Structure formats: C-alpha cells, structure tokens
Amino acid sequence: MELLCKWNQLSLVKRILIGLILGAVLGFLLPGASFLSLLGTLFVGALKALAPLLVFFLVLHSLAQHKKGAKSNMSTVIALYLIGTLLAALCAVVASFLFPSTLALAQEAASSAPGGIGEILQTLLNNAVSNPISAMAEANYIGVLLWAVVFGIALRDASDRTKQVLGDLSDALSTAIRWVISCAPFGILGLVFTTVSETGFSSFMDYGRLLCVLAGCMFFVALIVNPILVFLCIRRNPYPLVFRCLKESGIMAFFTRSSAANIPVNLRxxxxxxxxxxxxxxxxxxxxxxxxxxxxxxxxxxxxxxxNTLGISVDFPTAFLLSVVASIAACGSSGVAGGSLLLIPMACSLFGIPNDIAMQVVGIGFIIGVVQDSCETALNSSSDVLFTAAAEFRSRRLAARQD
Incomplete structure (x- = not known):
C-alpha cells in the first residue's frame, strides 16, 4: 500500500519514463514474454475506443453552447495549422538538399496508395459524409467532426436541459479518459517492450542517415519554426509553452504513435x-x-x-511544388500510426518514379517507422495544443490592447 501511494505521488511523466525503461529492459532480456505486449495493445485500444465518442460530444456540446455573435479564434488556429505544415515541408526539402540520403530499393511492393491529390480529396469528402455511427465506430474523424458540427449547430436552440445532458455526457467521457490515461505507464511499458523485442536496434543502423534527417527536421520545426510562429502570436518568450506541450503531449504521442489516440491527452x-x-x-x-x-x-x-537514389535531378521550383503537394497530402493523412507513408507514391509521381519503386520506399518507411512515426506524431500532436494556445493567447492580447 505504501508503494502504491508513492507511485501515485509521482508525476505522470516520471511514471511514463519508468514504464519506458522497464519496457526496454524487459524487451531486451525477455523478448519471449509476449503477454507484456497486451498492455500496450489494451492501452491504445482503450484510447482509440473512447476518443471518437469524446470528440463527438465535446464538439457537439461546445457548438450547442456557442452564443450567436460570440468571437472565435478558429481562423487563426487553422492558419497556424496550415502555415506550420507548409513550413515543415519546406524545411524538409532544404534539409534533403543539404544532407542527401539514398535508399536500398530492394523490397517487394505489396500495397496500394492514393494516385493523386484528386483521389485524396475525394476520399476526404466521402469520409466526411459517411454515416455518423459508422464514422465513430471506424474512428473516421473527418466524419465525426462534420456530423458533430452539423448537430451542434442544429442544437443551438435546444433547451437548457438538453444542453446540460450533453455537458454531462462530455464530462463522463472526459472522466473515463482520465482513468485510461492514468494507466499510461503500463501501456507505454507494453508498447516499448513490443518495439524492442520485435525490431531491436538493427533496422535503425541501416538507415541512420535518413533517420537523422527526418528526426532533425522534426526537432528543428518543434524547437525553432513553431516557437517563431507562436512568438508572432503572443509576443513573448514562447519556449515555456513549447516545452510544456512537448513534455505533456509530445511524450505520450511519441509512444502511442497516433494523433487520434492522443486527443484526450491534448484536451486535458x-x-x-x-x-x-x-x-x-x-x-x-x-x-x-x-x-x-x-x-x-x-x-x-x-x-x-x-x-536522389535514382539519380533524378530536382530543381528548386519542383522542390517547392513538392512542399505544397506534401502539405496538402499531409492534411489528408489519417491520424493513426503510419498514416503518412501511403501518401509517398503520390508525391513520387511528381518525379516520374514508378509506383512499384515508390511502394518500396513505403516499405522502408515502415522499417524505420518505430522512430520516424513516433517523432512525427509527437510533433503533430504537441503542436495541436501549442497552436490552439497561441491563437487564444493572441486573441486575449488583442482584446486587452483594445480595452
């Protein structure tokens, strides 16, 4: 009992770090203890199960409560999201020119991917108008968001009692999510155990340069580009906010490798x-x-x-076009582990790279995905909170100036 009390007194981040260390040690020493993987599977599964419901009712309740004529900062948030994504793509292009990487294209192609921007947009629109029940069941967040907005606006004239029920449902789901998040150290233990026991560290050595470019770009965006955008909004030192978002949102997202599963963490x-x-x-x-x-x-x-591997010369205008295409495609990637990789063939088509070779690149992406996708999700998810906070602090600053 005393040990349990001491455990609960530790901060969530410290408990997660303990789970991380134990998972790595057990994965290295006891790779056959596959039952430990169940902890990670259950944890991520619980988050993914509750997240669509939580998103639906929070957005629904928020819009139903919204007073007509009240000010909103959503335009600023969306602008930050889109500008941040485009700047990240540009940073990646510059880094690729400065530190060119090559790939060992020898794997079999065995999957399908979108053929172009038109197909991606068509898929997004189809997802948006899917059945709301199936959207929640399948974690189709485009559909969940659209129907939550529709029903939320429709319920603006509902009675206060109805709105109270919606608020109670949102609170109940938030409480359930907090219970799940309190189990994060054990979930992280299972996730890290699975990674270490199944892949070890050999795959990282084969593509070390590529991983350094990918991770370096993401760290540069997280620690340089995003803080500049935030400073332009809040006009004060952005790093306390940046570091808190990385610590409390980025670390969790790094291990769950799912922006969707990390939504409850960001809401908290x-x-x-x-x-x-x-x-x-x-x-x-x-x-x-x-x-x-x-x-x-x-x-x-x-x-x-x-x-670069195929010896294709890329000029700056084409590289800039790649940045724009990658930004648009990224907005259409799913918020689940590996969601961005199947969009690579569409970008490769800009350079006339055949689909079978492009799918080999996707295969390499899955090999290094343990690090690549973890860093990617940490950047994506932590910046959701960062830009949301920056937009609101900006609106408060402007309101205070007017007063």
Whole structure:
C-alpha cells in the first residue's frame, strides 16, 4: 500500500519514463514474454475506443453552447495549422538538399496508395459524409467532426436541459479518459517492450542517415519554426509553452504513435492551460486531422531520398511544388500510426518514379517507422495544443490592447 501511494505521488511523466525503461529492459532480456505486449495493445485500444465518442460530444456540446455573435479564434488556429505544415515541408526539402540520403530499393511492393491529390480529396469528402455511427465506430474523424458540427449547430436552440445532458455526457467521457490515461505507464511499458523485442536496434543502423534527417527536421520545426510562429502570436518568450506541450503531449504521442489516440491527452492539457473549452474542444480534434507537419516532413524527405537514389535531378521550383503537394497530402493523412507513408507514391509521381519503386520506399518507411512515426506524431500532436494556445493567447492580447 505504501508503494502504491508513492507511485501515485509521482508525476505522470516520471511514471511514463519508468514504464519506458522497464519496457526496454524487459524487451531486451525477455523478448519471449509476449503477454507484456497486451498492455500496450489494451492501452491504445482503450484510447482509440473512447476518443471518437469524446470528440463527438465535446464538439457537439461546445457548438450547442456557442452564443450567436460570440468571437472565435478558429481562423487563426487553422492558419497556424496550415502555415506550420507548409513550413515543415519546406524545411524538409532544404534539409534533403543539404544532407542527401539514398535508399536500398530492394523490397517487394505489396500495397496500394492514393494516385493523386484528386483521389485524396475525394476520399476526404466521402469520409466526411459517411454515416455518423459508422464514422465513430471506424474512428473516421473527418466524419465525426462534420456530423458533430452539423448537430451542434442544429442544437443551438435546444433547451437548457438538453444542453446540460450533453455537458454531462462530455464530462463522463472526459472522466473515463482520465482513468485510461492514468494507466499510461503500463501501456507505454507494453508498447516499448513490443518495439524492442520485435525490431531491436538493427533496422535503425541501416538507415541512420535518413533517420537523422527526418528526426532533425522534426526537432528543428518543434524547437525553432513553431516557437517563431507562436512568438508572432503572443509576443513573448514562447519556449515555456513549447516545452510544456512537448513534455505533456509530445511524450505520450511519441509512444502511442497516433494523433487520434492522443486527443484526450491534448484536451486535458488545454484545460490545465486554462484555455476556453468551447474553442479547444473543436480545434484539437481538427488539428488531429489537418495539422500534420510531421507527415509533410516524412513525405518530402523520403520522396527526395528516392529521387536522389535514382539519380533524378530536382530543381528548386519542383522542390517547392513538392512542399505544397506534401502539405496538402499531409492534411489528408489519417491520424493513426503510419498514416503518412501511403501518401509517398503520390508525391513520387511528381518525379516520374514508378509506383512499384515508390511502394518500396513505403516499405522502408515502415522499417524505420518505430522512430520516424513516433517523432512525427509527437510533433503533430504537441503542436495541436501549442497552436490552439497561441491563437487564444493572441486573441486575449488583442482584446486587452483594445480595452
């Protein structure tokens, strides 16, 4: 009992680090103890199961409560999401020119991917108008968001009693999510155990240069580009906010490798930051769908690595076009592990790279995905909170100036 009390007194981040260390040690010493993998599977499964319901009812309740004529900062949030994604793609292009990488294209192609921007947009539109029940069951966040917005606006004239019921449902789901998050150290233990026991560290050595370029771009965006954008909004030192978002959101997202599964974590962090629930309950789920700076980096770096391997000369205008295409494609990537990789063939088509070779690049992406996708998701998810907070602090600053 005393040990349990001491455990509960530790911060969640410290408990997660303990789970990380234990998972790595057990994965190295006892790779056959596969039952430990169940801890990670159950943890991520529980988050993914509750997240669509939580998103639906939070957005629904927020919009139903929204007063007509009340100010909103969503335009600023969306602008930050899109600008951040484009700048990330540009950083990836510059880094790929400075530190060119090559790939060992020898794997079999065995999957399918979108053929172009038109197909991606068509898929997004089809997902948006899918059945709302199936959208929640399948974690289709585009559909969940659309129907939550539709029903939320339709319920603006509902009675206060109805709105109270919606609020109670949102609170109940939030409480359930907090219970799941309290189990994060054990879930992280299982996830890290699975990674170490199944892949070890050999795959990282084969593509060390490529991983350094990918991770370096993501760290540069997280620690340089994003803080500049935040400073332009809040006009004060952005790093305390940046580091808190990376610590409390990025670390969790690094291990779950799913922006969608990390939505409850981000909602909790927004509440701790004192942000307006009516605003962040919409912007956080939206960010998990379209704020994909990490995905834009992955698409750009791997595509240019493929072009470099094949000896294809890439000029700056074409590279800039790749940045734009990668940004648009990234906004259409799913918020699940590896969601950005199947968009690489579409970007490769800009350089005339055949689909079978492009799919080999996708295969390499899955090999290094343990690190690549973890860093990508940490950047994506932490910046959801970062930009949401920056937009609200900006609106407060402007309001205070007017007063």
């Amino acid at each position: 962090l927004c509440k701790e930051l004192g942000l307006d629930e009516e605003k962040y309950s919409v912007s956080i789920p939206l960010g998990a769908t379209i704020n994909m700076a990490g995905a834009a980096i992955t698409i750009s770096v791997l595509t240019l690595a493929a072009a």
